[in-house]
Amino acid sequence: MRRLTLFYELLGVLLGSEVFAQMADVCQSIETAISSASSVYYPGTENYTHDIWHWSQLGTQPSNCSVEPGTAEDVGTILQILDTTRTPFAVKDIGHATNPGFSDTSGVQIAMYRFSEVNYDSTAETVTIGAGLSWDEVYAALDPYGVNVVGARVPGPGVAGLSLGGGLSWFTNQYGLTLDTIVVMELVKPNGTVANITQESDPDLFFALKARDSIHVIEFGTHDATCRARKITLCGIVTRIVFNAFPQGQVWGGPISYGADKMAAVNAATVRFHEVTDPKAELMMTYSFMNGELNPIAMVFYDAPTAPSGIFDDFLNISALSNNASTRSFKDHVASFGGGFQSGLRTVFHSVSLLNHSQSVVDAVANETAFWASRFAAEAPGPLIVQYYLESFLPNVLSINPEPTAYPPSRENTIFPLCLFYAWSSSEMDAYFLDSIRASANQITAVAIEDGQAIEDVALYPNYVLYDTPPSRIYGDNMERLEAIKKRVDPHDVMGLAGGFKI
Numbered sequence: 057m058r059r060l061t062l063f064y065e066l067l068g069v070l071l072g073s074e075v076f077a078q079m080a081d082v083c084q085s086i087e088t089a090i091s092s093a094s095s096v097y098y099p100g101t102e103n104y105t106h107d108i109w110h111w112s113q114l115g116t117q118p119s120n121c122s123v124e125p126g127t128a129e130d131v132g133t134i135l136q137i138l139d140t141t142r143t144p145f146a147v148k149d150i151g152h153a154t155n156p157g158f159s160d161t162s163g164v165q166i167a168m169y170r171f172s173e174v175n176y177d178s179t180a181e182t183v184t185i186g187a188g189l190s191w192d193e194v195y196a197a198l199d200p201y202g203v204n205v206v207g208a209r210v211p212g213p214g215v216a217g218l219s220l221g222g223g224l225s226w227f228t229n230q231y232g233l234t235l236d237t238i239v240v241m242e243l244v245k246p247n248g249t250v251a252n253i254t255q256e257s258d259p260d261l262f263f264a265l266k267a268r269d270s271i272h273v274i275e276f277g278t279h280d281a282t283c284r285a286r287k288i289t290l291c292g293i294v295t296r297i298v299f300n301a302f303p304q305g306q307v308w309g310g311p312i313s314y315g316a317d318k319m320a321a322v323n324a325a326t327v328r329f330h331e332v333t334d335p336k337a338e339l340m341m342t343y344s345f346m347n348g349e350l351n352p353i354a355m356v357f358y359d360a361p362t363a364p365s366g367i368f369d370d371f372l373n374i375s376a377l378s379n380n381a382s383t384r385s386f387k388d389h390v391a392s393f394g395g396g397f398q399s400g401l402r403t404v405f406h407s408v409s410l411l412n413h414s415q416s417v418v419d420a421v422a423n424e425t426a427f428w429a430s431r432f433a434a435e436a437p438g439p440l441i442v443q444y445y446l447e448s449f450l451p452n453v454l455s456i457n458p459e460p461t462a463y464p465p466s467r468e469n470t471i472f473p474l475c476l477f478y479a480w481s482s483s484e485m486d487a488y489f490l491d492s493i494r495a496s497a498n499q500i501t502a503v504a505i506e507d508g509q510a511i512e513d514v515a516l517y518p519n520y521v522l523y524d525t526p527p528s529r530i531y532g533d534n535m536e537r538l539e540a541i542k543k544r545v546d547p548h549d550v551m552g553l554a555g556g557f558k559i
Contacts, residue, residue: 083121093126107167132248204304221519232456240298246550266461309357325370345429407520438481465532473517
C-alpha cells in the first residue's frame with residue numbers, strides 16, 4: 057500500500073492536484089459502470105503492471121489506472137465516460153508499441169487481453185478472432201482444423217494492429233495483404249455503440265478501418281523484431297475481426313544465418329530472388345547486428361512440404377552458420393524465428409518504401425547495417441540491436457484485391473517496404489537513436505532515387521513508420537476522404553483523447 061500511496065503522490069505532483077483528482081474519479085466511475093466481465097486495476101497490483109507494460113521501454117509510462125474490458129458493450133461504456141470527462145486514454149493489447157504516447161498514457165490505459173476467442177466456421181470458411189490475441193496464438197488454435205488465415209510471419213505480433221495497417225504475410229503473394237482478407241469488423245464507435253462493419257453495411261467506414269493507423273485500434277505483438285507502426289485516431293476500437301480462411305498443410309522454411317564474410321553472396325542471392333515467380337515462395341532478408349555480431353539472415357518460406365528445386369538454391373548453396381529451414385507445420389514454422397530478445401530495451405522502427413531490390417539498394421541496406429552497428433557499438437553503452445528487413449513480393453500483390461482501402465492509397469504498383477529497427481538501453485540516448493534512424497532512412501532513400509526509383513511520394517507502410525511521419529505520406533490522396541469519415545463517425549473527437557497520429 058505504501059508503494060501505491062507514493063505513486064499517487066508523485067502522479068498528483070506531475071499532473072496537478074485538480075487533474076489528478078479528476079482522473080482518479082474517472083477510474084472509479086468506470087469501475088462502477090462496467091459489468092462483471094471487465095475490471096479496473098490500480099498501481100501496485102499485478103494486473104496493472106501487466107496492463108501498462110510495453111515491449112519497448114520507449115513507449116511505456118504509468119497510467120492513473122488500467123481497465124480490461126471483457127465485452128464490446130463495456131468498451132462502449134468506457135468510451136462514453138472518457139468522452140464526458142475528456143480524459144486522456146490509450147489502447148493496447150500485448151504492448152508492441154514503440155512510439156511514445158501512442159498506446160501508453162498517464163490517463164486510463166485500456167488493455168484488450170480479454171478479447172481472446174478464435175472461432176472457425178467451416179461452412180462460411182471464415183475465422184472470427186478476438187483483438188487481444190497474438191498471431192502465434194491464432195495459428196496454434198487453427199492448427200487442429202487444418203486451416204489458416206493471412207497473418208504475421210514471426211511470433212509476437214497481434215491480430216488487429218497488423219491486419220488493419222495492411223498486413224504483410226507469408227501468404228501475401230497468394231492472397232494479398234491481411235486487410236484484403238477481412239470480411240467483418242466488430243467496432244465500438246466513439247459514441248459507445250457497437251456495430252459489425254462490412255463493405256455492404258458501411259462502405260466508407262470499412263474503407264477507413266483498413267488503414268489501421270487511421271483508427272485507434274489495438275496494439276499487438278510482444279517478442280519479435282519485425283516492425284509495427286502506431287495509431288492515427290479516427291473511428292473507434294476494433295474488438296473482433298472475421299477473416300477468410302483457407303486450407304493449410306505442412307510448409308517448408310525457416311531462418312538461414314550467415315557470417316558477415318558471406319555478405320556479398322547473400323546480397324546477390326537477394327537480388328536474384330526477384331526473378332522467382334512462384335506465389336508460394338517468399339523471402340524476408342534480414343541484416344542483423346546483435347550480441348556483437350553482424351549476420352545476414354535469410355528468412356525463407358514455401359507453402360508446401362518441399363520447395364521446388366531452383367527457388368532457394370542461391371541461398372542454400374552459400375555456406376551458412378546455421379540452417380533451420382525444414383518441413384514443419386505452419387505454427388512451428390513461425391515459431392522457428394524465435395523472439396523475446398528485445399524485451400525491456402528501448403526500441404524504434406522506421407521505413408522506406410522501395411519499388412525494387414536492385415543491387416545498389418541491397419548493398420546500401422547491408423552497408424547501413426554495418427555502418428550504424430559500428431557507430432553505435434562505439435558510442436552507445438549497453439545492449440544493442442540493429443536490424444534491417446528487405447521484403448520481396450510479386451508485382452501483382454496489390455491488385456489481388458480490387459476494392460479500394462485507405463492503405464495503400466494506390467494499388468497500381470507493388471511497394472517493397474523496408475523496415476529499420478534499432479534497440480538500445482539508455483534513455484539518455486533516445487534522441488541520438490531517433491536522429492540516426494531518420495538519417496539512415498534518408499540515406500537509403502537517396503540511394504534508391506539515384507538508382508532510378510521514383511519513391512519521393514510513394515506511400516509508406518503504416519505498420520512501420522516513425523511517430524513523426526505525416527499521415528499524408530501514408531494515405532496520400534485518401535486523406536480528404538478519411539477526414540470526412542472522421543467528422544461523421546467521431547464529431548466529438550473522442551479518439552483525439554488517445555495518442556497517435558491525427559486525422
